[in-house]
Amino acid sequence: MVGFDAETTMMKPATTLREAFQATNPQQSLGSGDPYYVDLTKARNSHATVYMKQTIENCGEGQYSPIVLSGHRGSGKSTELRQLEQALGSSCFMLYLDVADFLDPQDIDYTDLFLLVCRQILESLHERKVALSENLLQEVEKWFVEVTKETEKSLELSGGVGVEAKAGAEIPFLARLLGVFTASIKAGSRRKETTREQLDHYFSGLVSNTNLLLTAASQGLRAASMPCQLLIVFDNLDRLPPEKSAELFFSHGSQLQEMACHAVYTVSIDTYYSRRHLANVFPNRQIIPNVKLRASKTSPKPN
Secondary structure, eight states, X not given: OOOOOOOOOXXXXXXXXXXXHHHOOTTSOOOTTOTTOOOOHHHHTOOHHHHHHHHHHTOOTTOOOEEEEEOOTTSSHHXXXXXXXXXXXXXXXXXEEEHHHHSOTTOOOHHHHHHHHHXXXXXXXXXXXXXXXXXXXXXXXXXXXXXXXXXXXXXXHHTHHHHHHTTOTTSOHHHHHHHHHHHHHHHTOHHHHHHHHHHHHTHHHHHHHHHHHHHHHHHHHHHTTSOOEEEEEEETGGGSOHHHHHIIIIXXXXXXXXXXXXXXXXXXXXXXXXXXXXXXXXXXXXXXXXXOOSOOSOOOOOO
């Protein structure tokens, strides 16, 4: 049996089975510093979190490390990703994205992730009152409007602007536009396929404008005396259907690596061990094994 050292906690122990059940929801990942967290490195015989941290920290200025992380469902990937934020400390600004919260987990296109990054970077900086250049925002906004043919008027007629503006009328039109795009992707509206086709056709522009925002975000965070090295975590991509996962990571893996930031993508076990060799696309790979509760009672026969 695997033994664990007792941990000091200020939490009140459960006194009934119901309290114990409510306190140990297996569907809920543990945040950084959660008193329930137990370091399972020895039990797993895996140092995935340490290796991801080292990979990110070993990058020089202007270098980025796209990493894929795999493991069976429930093995603790989300929890370890949360711990990665604590392990990196003040060296990184980590944006954790549970893609199921924003996109359709059964149908995710590579362009969807670029849209999501643009939207969430803007919203995250807005919440922290980190300002970006108005000229830059107008430049990026102009590109999206020209490519997608969307305007304030068209969004208002479709009912999109009102929903996004509830969070605050001061939110830039670009952020609301991106919010409508990602919302339409999750809802599966007709706009989804149209937007995907347009962005796929002008992908070089999508990369360029996404990286403009990421670079400006890093500079803005530095000016605000905040961690400025960007790390974006895309969690729950491992729940994609096999054919969609293969399309995302094999057909468009090179595009995913063009973001000007560190990134961690969760992938399913079948994608990780695919005969198409994920290592050819993502050299930086880690896997979180399940915890071995019992050792085999059989021993190898002597020669």
